[in-house]
Each structure stands twice: as C-alpha cells, then as structure tokens.
Amino acid sequence: MKLDLLAVAAHPDDVELTCGGTLLKMAQRGYKTGILDLTAGEMGTRGTAETRAKEATKAAKLLGVKWRDTLGVPDSDVQPSRQHKLRLAAVIRELKPKTVILPYWEARHPDHYNASTLGYEGCFLAGLKQLPLEGEPHRPFKILYSTAYVSVRPTFVVDITPQYEQRRRAILAFGSQFRPKNSERESRVFLAIDRLEEEMNQLARHYGQMIGVKYGEPFLQKELMQVEDIVKMDVRSI
Numbered sequence: 001m002k003l004d005l006l007a008v009a010a011h012p013d014d015v016e017l018t019c020g021g022t023l024l025k026m027a028q029r030g031y032k033t034g035i036l037d038l039t040a041g042e043m044g045t046r047g048t049a050e051t052r053a054k055e056a057t058k059a060a061k062l063l064g065v066k067w068r069d070t071l072g073v074p075d076s077d078v079q080p081s082r083q084h085k086l087r088l089a090a091v092i093r094e095l096k097p098k099t100v101i102l103p104y105w106e107a108r109h110p111d112h113y114n115a116s117t118l119g120y121e122g123c124f125l126a127g128l129k130q131l132p133l134e135g136e137p138h139r140p141f142k143i144l145y146s147t148a149y150v151s152v153r154p155t156f157v158v159d160i161t162p163q164y165e166q167r168r169r170a171i172l173a174f175g176s177q178f179r180p181k182n183s184e185r186e187s188r189v190f191l192a193i194d195r196l197e198e199e200m201n202q203l204a205r206h207y208g209q210m211i212g213v214k215y216g217e218p219f220l221q222k223e224l225m226q227v228e229d230i231v232k233m234d235v236r237s238i
C-alpha cells in the first residue's frame with residue numbers, strides 16, 4: 001500500500017488528540033492516510049493494551065484512515081535506538097508516504113520527544129540505499145511536526161471546523177482513557193488525562209481563532225513556506 005500521509009506518534013490516541021481533524025480532512029480530500037502508533041500504550045494508568053487496540057481501530061475508522069499499526073516499541077521507553085529506527089524505516093519503505101506528521105521535538109513526556117527523534121531518523125534511514133533492509137529506498141518529501149501538545153508558535157494552522165465533531169468522536173472512542181468508570185475516577189492521584197480531552201478541544205478553538213475560523217490544528221515545518229500567489233493568501237491581517 002502507498003500512503004499520501006502517515007501520522008506517527010508515541011501512544012494510541014496521541015494522533016487523534018493532536019492531528020485527528022487534519023487526518024480526516026485529508027481522507028475526505030481523497031488522500032490515503034495512515035497512523036503508526038509506536039507503542040501499544042500498555043503503561044497507561046487506565047485500560048489494557050488489548051482495550052486500547054480495539055479503541056484505536058474504532059477511532060481509525062472514524063477518521064477514514066486506511067492503515068493503522070503498532071510498531072511494538074515498549075511504552076514509557078521510546079528511544080531512538082538503531083533497532084527501532086530500522087523497524088520504522090521498514091514501515092516507511094513499505095508505505096512510501098509523501099508526507100509524515102511527527103510529534104514536536106520538545107515535550108514534557110519523554111516518549112513524545114523521543115518519538116520525534118525516532119520518527120525523523122527512521123525516515124532518514126529509509127532513504128539510504130546501502131541499508132541492509134528489505135524494500136526500495138524511500139524518503140518522505142515533507143515532514144511536519146504537530147505542535148498541539150506544546151506552546152511553540154506553529155508555522156501554520158489547518159482549519160478543522162467541519163471535521164471537529166468527528167474528531168471528537170474519534171478521541172472519545174478511547175473510552176478507557178476519556179470515559180472511565182466512576183470507580184476508576186476516584187483515584188487520589190491527579191490524572192492530567194481527566195482534563196486532556198477538554199484541553200485539546202480548547203486548544204483547537206484557540207488555534208482556530210488565530211486563523212479566523214472556529215477550530216484548527218497547529219503544525220510546524222522547519223523549511224520556509226513557498227507562496228506562489230500572494231493575492232490569494234488566507235487569513236485576514238486587519
């Protein structure tokens with residue numbers, strides 16, 4: 001299978017929370033999209049790896065994703081090791097994505113920033129001809145970083161207003177995380193996850209407002225943007 005767009009993240013539900021609306025929007029445009037979860041999320045406070053796998057399949061369906069898999073990296077121990085990079089490179093060679101979305105390279109959670117490095121270096125390795133790895137060498141044309149979890153200024157924002165409700169459904173498909181039983185909620189430990197879904201919705205509103213729409217998802221690219229027609233540029237200045 002050849003993908004147009006592949007989103008890579010550390011845990012199942014990271015993609016839904018950070019760039020789910022964008023993935024759905026691109027699927028609606030006819031692009032073939034995919035999600036690669038590096039871990040199965042087995043170290044999460046709530047839900048087992050099996051439950052989260054079922055939830056991930058449901059969420060992928062809601063986002064119109066054609067391909068989703070787990071790389072099998074241990075949760076809470078995502079490292080840009082040679083072994084993991086080679087496994088990721090093999091997936092990149094198999095799927096040949098044109099564009100890859102990675103997490104931003106600075107984060108509170110070590111799995112998130114390590115996922116960024118592992119993702120970038122895996123994409124780089126996939127293009128090396130001499131690599132002792134099956135498949136044709138392939139490197140994505142474009143790498144975008146999702147900045148939704150961090151407060152850095154994004155390069156651009158994707159309007160996800162029409163996709164917002166479906167994105168919400170995809171996030172809530174992770175029932176073990178965001179709709180826990182009351183008994184599980186009565187933990188004495190403060191869980192950031194109890195506020196995460198709400199916070200991500202507020203962020204979508206915040207970034208939407210920054211471009212003059214209702215809901216948006218932020219991204220950063222290291223390269224400069226090239227513009228062909230400055231008369232047709234989006235986002236009002238005054």
Ligand SMILES: [Zn+2]
Nearest residue numbers: 010011014112
């Ligand atoms: Zn995560």
